[in-house]
Amino acid sequence: MNHQLFNKFDLTTLLSLSFSASINELHERLSESGFGDFRPVHGFMFKCIIPNGATGVELSEYLGITKQAVSKMVDYLEKNGYVMRQSHPTDKRGKIIVLTERGWLVVKAKEKILSEIEGRWSENIGNERMQMLKEDLSKLISEENEGKLSPFVRLIW
Numbered sequence: 001m002n003h004q005l006f007n008k009f010d011l012t013t014l015l016s017l018s019f020s021a022s023i024n025e026l027h028e029r030l031s032e033s034g035f036g037d038f039r040p041v042h043g044f045m046f047k048c049i050i051p052n053g054a055t056g057v058e059l060s061e062y063l064g065i066t067k068q069a070v071s072k073m074v075d076y077l078e079k080n081g082y083v084m085r086q087s088h089p090t091d092k093r094g095k096i097i098v099l100t101e102r103g104w105l106v107v108k109a110k111e112k113i114l115s116e117i118e119g120r121w122s123e124n125i126g127n128e129r130m131q132m133l134k135e136d137l138s139k140l141i142s143e144e145n146e147g148k149l150s151p152f153v154r155l156i157w
Contacts, residue, residue: 046099
């Protein structure tokens with residue numbers, strides 16, 4: 001497809017399209033690798049769980065959804081072997097959600113796939129331009145959000 005077709009789009013649309021393209025490819029390849037039951041929203045949840053686990057309340061706040069919705073997602077992920085509930089280390093009544101071996105396997109697969117996608121994109125526009133793009137976006141995000149970002153920045157997974 002001719003890249004000039006996209007020149008008329010604003011930056012937000014281009015960022016959204018690049019995000020969608022990478023997430024779509026990521027999940028197609030995860031499915032091919034045996035993780036077809038893993039969805040993009042689960043990746044967002046994993047950002048909060050990694051590295052030491054998270055409570056249902058923390059996940060609810062991070063994702064901006066109800067505790068009941070989190071509970072259903074955790075049930076699904078637990079049933080499919082990605083997470084498990086453990087006793088909370090400091091709250092005797094509470095539970096903490098942690099990744100299982102299968103959960104860590106999907107994280108490793110995700111990292112490998114996204115690295116390959118970024119490598120292919122770097123080959124397309126050149127390593128120097130990719131590094132400049134990343135630096136410029138990092139600077140814009142940092143400066144435009146100074147003092148506004150919560151400790152739970154909702155990153156892509």
